[in-house]
Amino acid sequence: MRPGISVAFSDDDAGNLALHVADNPDDVMVRRARLEAAAGLGGRRFQYMNQVHGKAVEFISVPGDGPTADAMVSRGQPLAVMVADCVPVVLLGEVPDDVNPVLAVVHAGRPGVAADIVSATVVEMRNRGAAAISAWVGPSICGECYEVPEQLRTDVAAAVPETWSTTSWGTPALDLPAGVRAQLQALDITVEYSGECTRETARLFSYRRNQKTGRFAGLVWTHE
Template sequence: MFSWRSEVRPGVWVAFTNAAAGNLALHVGDDPEAVRRRRGRLADAAGLGSSGFRFMNQVHGNTVVLAENDAPEEAPTADALVSTGEPLAVMVADCVPVVLVGDRAHGAGPVLAVVHAGRPGLAAGVVPAAAARMRALGATGLSAWIGPSICGRCYEVPEGMRADVAAIVPDAWCTTAQGTPGLDLPAGVRSQLSDEGVTVEYSGGCTREDEDLYSYRRNQHTGRFAGLAWTTAPAAAAVAG
């Protein structure tokens, strides 16, 4: 069910699922009830019970939304979710799933975030936008976990697209294994996190190369796996910001 899972701080967990967890997306033509059952099993495996994870309607933008505990059934349209205790999920199948955790003063509990960093979102700055929103909630000492995504060796793009993205995020510029223009999205994410002073604790492998993961480039009729953040401590009240 999990390709990687760890208690990254006392009572704070980060994980990335794999294909064994099944498709977790409602927008890929799968049976919605089957997707909800899989999400329920995932919540049980994380020890969340009926509360479950908060998902987004992802649109390749840079909108960051605070996940509040008074609207658990609503999936906001965004590409980053931030919370002060609500369990969070981001869905991908080649884009970069980023999970961030920060601390608040005086034992107020963690600030969590998940980010969907595809090519448009990377260029639009969704990663630094999420870090800024976390800090607005009082988070310090931010750390990040970068889940599996398509690597630069495998992500071929037109020359003009490479130039456009690299003009904004230079570290994303690369050449594929075939010698064609490419984009290294994980490298671009790491550079943005570094610029924000965020420590990267983990970085996953390539979705296109690992058949235990979903990859849109390998198969366009595919599901979505998830990056997850949750805490086993009592959820803190959401803070406006």
Template sequence: MFLWRAEVSPGVSVAFTDIHAGNLALHVGDDAAEVRRRRGALEEAAHLAPGSLRFMNQVHGATVEMMEPGTPSPTADAMVSRGLPLAVMVADCIPAVLVGQRPDGGPVLAAVHAGRPGIANGILPAAVERMRAAGAIGIRAWLGPSICGNCYEVPADLRAQVAEQVPSAWAETSWGTPALDLPAGARSQLEAAGVVVEYAGRCTLESDQLFSYRRSSITGRLAGIVWSHG
């Protein structure tokens, strides 16, 4: 179920799922009851209360929502909480999770859907800003599995457009055509914001243990999750 899982600070854990967790998205034509069952199994594996893991309606935008108890699932591409468990779903985009600490010792968490539009529009720096507004210091980031710069072929004009905003995203595929390196772009944005990147996952297209939209347009979604259990 988990490609990678770790307690990253006392009482706070981060994990990324693989294909064995199954598709976790409700928007890809899968049976909704089965998706909810899988989400429940994920919560159980993480020792979370049923229905407590918060998901977004992701739209490749730049909106960051602050999540409080009772806040409905937002239409956004990043969520921040003071401990509520958060999830982000992907099948080539970067599932980024961030963890900071308030001066009183409590956690500030974020889950970010960092695809090409999100990277270009600054969704990661916006999430960091919202975390700091919630009192976070010492923010660290974990970048889950996503398509790598060697594999993410794009038209030359699109590469130029994104690289104008995020120069570190400029790349070439392993076969010599224009590409974007989203993990490199994400890392540069986070480091510029003073955030330490602790982990970066493998390429989704290169691994048959992960969902990839580039491999098949009909595919599931894996999740990056972050939660407090202190």
């Protein structure tokens, strides 16, 4: 990674970062501020979004109220994506002859993977000048843990064959991170990192493990 840019995925040490999970909003904002201080953002803040399992990609020029979208792109504005089993994807695009990179985050749940929100995000990044792009696929539920009805597995795998999977106990499943990695590789994007399974990792929030859970975040930011 180019010096002056950081990618990270939080865990339960940072606590719940979501405002929509019946947590105290004041406590959530304190945790977000603590995370921003630890990242050295100074007066800047991470931009979060209102994630709805859609395919909308928003370009963020100045921070503000979270857009209703499942992906964001910026030219330096720090970005955050929240998950608790879905696939958080962080992308970095180098811009030739420009010190300002193109940053992006993607919330790739089952609908987003099936609709290929990854490609829609990459199109926006390239429209904003990104040339070489690298990706970090964060922690998410693995193909041996994400049980789904058989028809749903068939439907999603028809769109993204790499998602077809079976649980460790022998029932139909989907491997969303494998689907995301395949979509990135088809776009000639280098996958720098692929995280562990949320359901199997106690320090990560997992909706499938406990429906009363928080959200951790995938983060990308530049250093001033």
